[in-house]
Amino acid sequence: MLNYSKKGLRQFFERFKSRLSQRIVLLIFGSIVVIEALLIIPSVGKRKQELLLQLKEVSDAKITWIMMTYSKDSDAKILAEVAQLDRMSPLIVGGAVYKSNGQLVGTFGELPKLSLSEIPNTQTLRLQKGSRFDGVWSAAKMQSDYTIVIRHDASSVRPELLAYVGRIVGLVVIISAFITITVWIALEPLAIAPILQLRNDLLVAGEAIRNDEDPPEFYSASIERKDELGDVIAAFRQMFKQITEAISDRKLAEAALQTSLIKVETYSKALNKELEKGREIQKNFLPAQLLQIPDWEIAAFFQPARQVAGDFYDAFKLSNDNVGLVIADVCDKGVGAALFMALFRSILRVFSSQTQLRGRASAILDVNQPINGWIGESMSTNLAHLNALHAVCLTNDYVAEHHGDMGMFATLFFGVLDPTTGLLTYINGGHEPLFILNPEGGVKEHLKSTGPAVGMLPDMKFKICQTYLKPGEILFGYTDGVPEARNCDGEFFTAKRLLSILEQSVTSASALIDHIAESVLTHTGQAEQFDDITMLAVQRASL
Template identity: 40%
Template structure:
């Protein structure tokens, strides 16, 4: 191994000259043996005559080898070795500074193969620098566009959570990439009802972000939380507001996505709940989303599982509307799979079991404190591992307003 390492460290000058030296020496040695044998076989020579003859031949061989090595060294150094060393030195400088692409100054009388190497190197460097500059421009422009998209997407999330006297509301959102497929929304509905949504679009990146924006907008329009100011009534909302009418927004959104965007193969899971903050009664649909948890002071009281499939793949899908009655100080906790599927530095999953074990401990505090507890445990588990998916959480703590 040590001998091999030494051979690798030899320069082109040493390798060429030593290779030529040993080849010449071998040829001259063969000629020396041949001449001695020939003289011994063809002439009546004594041992002393053969000895002096061998000395004369050896001296002649040394003179010839020395002359040839000096001549070849001068030729190789000027014509081959010097240009190769100049190219190697220039390439080494390129490793330290990619912008150092100065022209190689070589003598005029070097072989055409060396000229071809230098010409090809120069053209290759120009092409590489041009492509690198173009990619840098494209990358900068793309990054600027993604930052704009990130800002626009951020504007789709609620800037301010609704202030409801009987509810303590908190949220947390952290995307894995610049653009996210996760979203949450909270908005006011007629008759003092509060609507809240948490959703997760398949995949990540630009496509998921656009699909998220579309889904969020459709839900708002179809549920009646946004109108155009005219007589249009997308969700069947009338003056005598009924939560079940507003929840038709899920079916209407699914129909639109399945009809207009089925070819993209994307889908969105979501939980849409409508809460009466006075009575604590909630109507909800879970479209293939992670179970939303109802948590009391002693832990998990109920798990609100799917009442229908994810939105997008199936036209005409059925979504059952369920109801639940919150009790004083109950916390409604929704999250995306970026929580349960978060990975540690050793690639272990956080898992729903760990989340539920954490929640099942006695907890007394606000919605903010609850999310902070979950977030602290989650990121302690993740450590320095890269975030594998978007993380979104909402918490609503209900207490009757007196």
């Protein structure tokens, strides 16, 4: 029982230490003190008047007797009788006698500070400097010809008044403390304790949410109230329920997301594996080793933007020791472009090796005159070049007829080179212009487009052109990934910068390719590559 009482007292004082309890106690106590103070002030003034009246009553009977007995006597007699009052009572220390017309008859003892002009027709009580009190008996009140002012010793009034105030203040403090404690005890179980418990519940709830723990048992869960505080507690329980439900839903979503991520990661790994296989397969469509031709150098550069690409280049042998040169860019990117790249490359090789135009050679050459006429001196060479280049038309028709609904096409340059003479017969199907470079640097000739992109529509016409590569000259081709290579700021490498490099003197095809590749990769830096970068260079040896 004793331990239970100690525990209750300890909880009581702990709650009393709370800021809310202290503010409530201070507010109640202060309010009561202020109210009591407003009531005490008039009471103190009234008590002061009572004490002064008691002093005056000492002289009142004597003065009344004097005025009744000596009212008909002379002024000197009246003054003499009044002057004897200071000997009759130690509280009387002086006074003054006035005629009804205001004439001073005489004074005795201490002169009163209350002048005749300040004396009203009624009784006046005035405490002078805390130790003297001037009492007035006016002529009108006493129905006589004299007004008398008596000075009293009021030194006993202040201690009595202070003692009175002290008793009242003590009583006010006791009453205020009693009422405050009573009100606090009444409010503690009704408002203070529930609020403090609700605060603790909020802290516990916050810890549970932060540590991702199970919902704890709340003290406020056992409280059922119909007032505003009950509404707050109900709102807290509802809020915590919603939060825990949201956390539970989040956990389920996270678990589902984690499962999805695992599936996506597994699928991504499988896809990357397949794409890697595709990349390896696609690499096999590019020349594993560039064709080696006496007195000629062939160099190339290829960097895909993704694991598989749409750009390709090729250099392969044709009949009569001719060489097929191809650089192409299939539209779009990714797997689709890579598949069509393989298709274009394969059928170009097949058609260029097996096509034979029917008819007399002279008639065929007349019908298929190049833009600048046949400049090749050998009819058989010209015809062989023409037969090989007819592969472009066949490839165009095949892709357009069988895959036209997919909208896939390619820009490509297909040239047939006679290594002996340097004769180059070509078709440029919508591709970037190729350049023939002088040995000392600078562009000698632009091999511009001679027809549309390949595979867009069937029965398209492609013009043929011829030119010569002289000793030391370089044929240079590229895809649009070179001038459109961007750095981290989105700036393009540009065709202008490429041409500035081509103006410089180069020693070999491989040196030219390496120089341009280094410049492009330095420009792009760590930026993401958006398009495939492909280059092909063919140089005829100098004499």
